[in-house]
Ligand SMILES: O=C(O)C1=C[C@@H](OP(=O)(O)O)[C@@H](O)[C@H](O)C1
């Protein structure tokens with residue numbers, strides 16, 4: 203049963219004790235989507251371990267199954283038997299991506315050049331999000347699009363007889379747009395080039411190379427990346443693929459340990475790819491005690507364990523250039539900033555307006571409801587903190603079907619005597635189904651609200 207068939211589930215977090223113990227973080231959401239997409243496309247079998255079993259990723263698995271991939275759970279792993287590049291089958295029914303922007307946009311790219319029809323649907327949040335950013339380059343490649351309202355779900359696409367390779371400069375910092383064009387290139391003859399002026403998470407490039415795609419990346423003297431992919435080559439299953447732990451999920455126990463007095467928490471198996479570590483970098487600059495230990499490789503990526511302790515924080519200016527490496531972590535950073543001495547200034551946040559909710563507005567409203575001083579601009583946020591933030595809380599936060607808003611404000615509640623309520627915790631299952639249990643195991647109080 204997904205969130206669409208249930209009623210809202212309010213949750214309250216409150217301060218009862220220091221957090222302590224060890225938490226293992228579930229698999230990275232971005233990499234898990236791609237493991238199903240690339241494993242399901244490649245010929246042969248890939249055994250995926252550590253996959254995130256969140257609703258978003260499961261929706262991508264279901265879409266790949268609807269187009270011919272065979273995906274089966276086998277103990278702790280998933281066995282993915284792919285169709286072979288170019289051999290996806292026309293789905294018989296609409297592909298339902300629920301709450302998942304990544305799943306919807308990357309799959310649109312993947313199936314775009316196929317000479318068949320595919321219909322995309324999603325929940326109320328996903329149906330408000332802009333899809334033109336992916337559909338525009340697909341149209342240049344020859345894909346037809348029919349949408350009820352302009353470039354929003356529900357929509358159908360139909361590929362041309364033969365798609366045309368393009369050179370596409372990504373107009374906003376978006377790994378989803380970059381990836382959609384690269385996935386479309388897989389079934390397009392010739393070389394498609396994606397020009398990426400601002401580097402975003404590079405999981406697509408790295409994983410496609412691992413699956414045997416003919417892809418090369420060149421960074422020019424201005425730091426602009428040129429990613430070239432020659433289409434219609436063979437992709438082969440990689441045997442075994444291990445998904446590292448998600449730094450965007452780790453953000454919540456990290457911030458909780460930093461702001462709840464007396465805490466010391468070890469967080470294991472966190473992906474340390476530099477395109478994803480902006481929050482850790484920022485918290486370290488603010489004075490957080492985060493020890494990065496046991497660095498190692500997993501799934502071709504750097505991972506580490508983090509020992510995080512309650513810390514005195516100072517406000518900082520977060521440069522706009524860091525936004526792509528922590529784009530999903532601003533709601534959690536805003537909560538940490540509420541406990542920092544002075545102001546934390548966050549700029550370059552325009553992309554937050556088009557996430558599962560308008561995250562800038564939702565964060566500002568949640569801070570306001572709980573007594574945290576802040577100012578919201580068009581694409582910036584300034585939080586003025588209080589290191590003794592015990593007086594915060596007592597408010598109810600509207601989550602607007604956004605998992606990260608729900609988890610961030612529950613983390614705020616863990617440090618407030620009055621506690622914090624979120625109007626709906628169902629969305630947490632899209633990216634971090636273990637969240638409530640994991641926080642409780644560390645000694646935090648999160649309870650359902652009855653009535
Ligand atoms: O490619 C990906 O896996 C993602 C890219 C980001 O979105 P944008 O491409 O919209 O920035 C991020 O917010 C999302 O959670 C996952």
Ligand SMILES: C=C(OP(=O)(O)O)C(=O)O
Pocket residue numbers: 231258301302303304305530557558606633
């Ligand atoms: C923005 C997010 O995901 P998506 O775009 O896949 O819905 C997120 O997980 O914070």
